[in-house]
Amino acid sequence: EPEVTQTPSHQVTQMGQEVILRCVPISNHLYFYWYRQILGQKVEFLVSFYNNEISEKSEIFDDQFSVERPDGSNFTLKIRSTKLEDSAMYFCASSEGVDYGYTFGSGTRLTVV
């Protein structure tokens, strides 16, 4: 079964450092998303991406965040200057369309120290 692949699985970074989280969505999917989940809490929407541009972003997704699809397969989330409260599990997801279920990657646990 096709999978969404995320790397790294765990990243520890110093506060103020930049991090890039990487995702390889399923190849025939057209919609890409980043969600985050603070430990024990619900899955929160960050950003959706379609046709090489952001289609929607949440209030969490401020100027410190950016996304890119640099080469047609990878989908990256960059946090420019990490804060302690950015510590969470970050999930990439992709789907064939908005009213289809998402396939989630296995997540990157980001720990900001």
Add this chain to the structure above:
Amino acid sequence: GENVEQHPSTLSVQEGDSAVIKCTYSDSASNYFPWYKQELGKRPQLIIDIRSNVGEKKDQRIAVTLNKTAKHFSLHITETQPEDSAVYFCAASIFPQMNRDDKIIFGKGTRLHILP
């Protein structure tokens, strides 16, 4: 925007009994309602979904019902087994029109414990 409320936050059920998790949504334009199961430390996985043109859908021991008038939908798990223990998230998707609200909004999750 869409808001999804989910109850209960924790549910303990004797093995073999049924479990019911309920969700409400706020935006009447929502037309797609998936349910995700998340085992400890793992990714959310889609277990069943329902579209707004259907009132009920069943897949083996899992069923989902939708009441569009009341804007609520429920997950029913029958003959529960230990491997059903997980966190279950309901979600709602706003209809994809010109404003391109192409995302799903999750409820806060229900931690289901199956007791031996």
